[in-house]
Amino acid sequence: MVTIRDVAKLANVSTATVSATLNRSAPVSPELQARVRRAVEELGYAPDGVARSLKTGTTALLGLLVPDITNPFFTQLVRVVEAAAQRAGYAVLLCDSDEDPAKELTYLRLMRTHRVAGLVWCPVGEPGPEGPNARTLAGLPIVMVDRAAPGVAADLVVIDNRRAGYLATAHLLELGHRRIGAVAGPPHLLPAAERLRGFTDALRERGLDPDAAPVGQGAFREAEAYASCRELLGSEPRPTALFVANNHMLIGVMRAIADLGLACPADISVAAIDDFPWANAFNPRLTTVRQPVAAIGESALRLLLARIAGHAGAPVRETLACELIVRNSCAPIAGG
Amino acid sequence: MVTIRDVAKLANVSTATVSATLNRSAPVSPELQARVRRAVEELGYAPDGVARSLKTGTTALLGLLVPDITNPFFTQLVRVVEAAAQRAGYAVLLCDSDEDPAKELTYLRLMRTHRVAGLVWCPVGEPGPEGPNARTLAGLPIVMVDRAAPGVAADLVVIDNRRAGYLATAHLLELGHRRIGAVAGPPHLLPAAERLRGFTDALRERGLDPDAAPVGQGAFREAEAYASCRELLGSEPRPTALFVANNHMLIGVMRAIADLGLACPADISVAAIDDFPWANAFNPRLTTVRQPVAAIGESALRLLLARIAGHAGAPVRETLACELIVRNSCAPIAGG
């Protein structure tokens, strides 16, 4: 390893001068600057970020902790955060908690060990037996995204999930559907609960009884949704439309519909939350509520960088709007 | 920040004893161990990974550099590598070069600065004006995945792309198709070239002239494939089947087919390389060649960990087999 000392020796200056030259942190005469740069070039010297971090107490590292990177929402978020972090001069330490509270805690510790400058965190909803205690998180700038960890006071960026649920359901109602089933997420997760609330809001607004609506609840996963959907579509009278609470579940639902020999949207209309790159290539093209992932990521990073820069004050909650993308998976009700 | 000194003071021992206790690196009497652990608990001490890294010269960090994280292949790879790294006690520093050689070089430097213990690297094929020179990479254990960087001697894990192209094409040929178009990737990328070679292999094997086959080449992207596909399907006589070289391109192709008012597989059969989670939920379900992403990731990490452990020797090249997944996007040729 070639160190700053080697450079200093070759350039016949002190290490302080090398450091000052490279970081422009103090004035250095043009002549010495030239000598230093020549030596750096000759030796192929690159400063050791670890040593620098130890001395300065900061790293150019941002943590990003997501519960499931295969979910396109988080995939896109990773991309956006990574790009924004790069622009701000940070690299990203990516961890996937896999929806597992124990792994999550391990990773939170790891973030601290690696001294990340800040953390973008999409918490697993369910706190484990010994949830992330305040001490693990103390002093670390954090922005939570999509979900809120219970008992953690940090900035939060979410979409208006209730409205998202409302938008999708209202669309189905406008097309004349009255018997609408819901494939909902796990009740303990904020987004799932809120989306379902939006669903019932819409029903109630049209004078329908939400309690009479067939609702299946389960994890935000394909298998659960598949089972849930088959059950819903087996009930009598069969729903004419389905509200689906997230992208993974939508896959399960579409599979179930196909396996039951039904056609979408002819036999059953489907509207879901979470747009994703392939939604527009499906047959039928899927009507979804799109989350502004780019805006979410940008907001999160903006808030986080402000906190890193020392911005104090009470935790901020930013709620972003989402948008209904009408495609072809919802049809007016037959004979409606 | 609470340091090892604070713990030592509270436990009334030396820092060496604290370190020995925590790392089990030297025998410590039960009594002192207890005192140390109590102090650690009381203070909520967590060792500083940065300081440790500086002293030991190693980090528990693995770099992962991919060209496009929105590509499901790389998304899955990220997941697999992240999980495997976690099992091996490493965290992952994720960077997305965005298919940009300049960004790639920046990130390679960053990996060195952060002193990653090793690097899993899916290179951008095209070397920039001043490609990643040997010095930037010197001494860093590297495993390349999917693509080979020109001029870099490092282990390489790839699939048998030629056979993948062959498998998909042979399937179409067996269904009776004779006029088969190819939506191929950029010729300078190894996987793209090899896959196209497998395509021509299959044609030749059946006595067809590969030069007569309509081939569109472009970046591994949706837009390019969309345009390419429209052109191919506009030619006379229209191909009855399409070979598509990657997942992004497949999306473009399916969109183009839909926009042209054609039905798949009734009017046109499609077989593609790269399976992805949604392929089975499309309508029609997509026939693809699946890459063993899990095996690829595991192999890459196995090789990398061996190199980190000091394993010397010439670069290894591992070629993994892939598998044709027959679904519903290919039909026997009408009247065939």
Add this chain to the structure above:
DNA sequence: AGTCCGACTCTAATCGTTTAGTGCAGGATT
């Protein structure tokens, strides 16, 4: 009794930077 050994424990150097504090030379100011 004297020596040696094993089992702990401690002191202090070290990793590669950054940076406060000090020194120094030469020109401007009184």
Add this chain to the structure above:
DNA sequence: AATCCTGCACTAAACGATTAGAGTCGGACT
């Protein structure tokens, strides 16, 4: 002429861990 800046450059002390190497203290052996 003495003093004071000002602008560079240097020395040396951190940062928080790990780890040689040295010291200590009983008990076992000769």
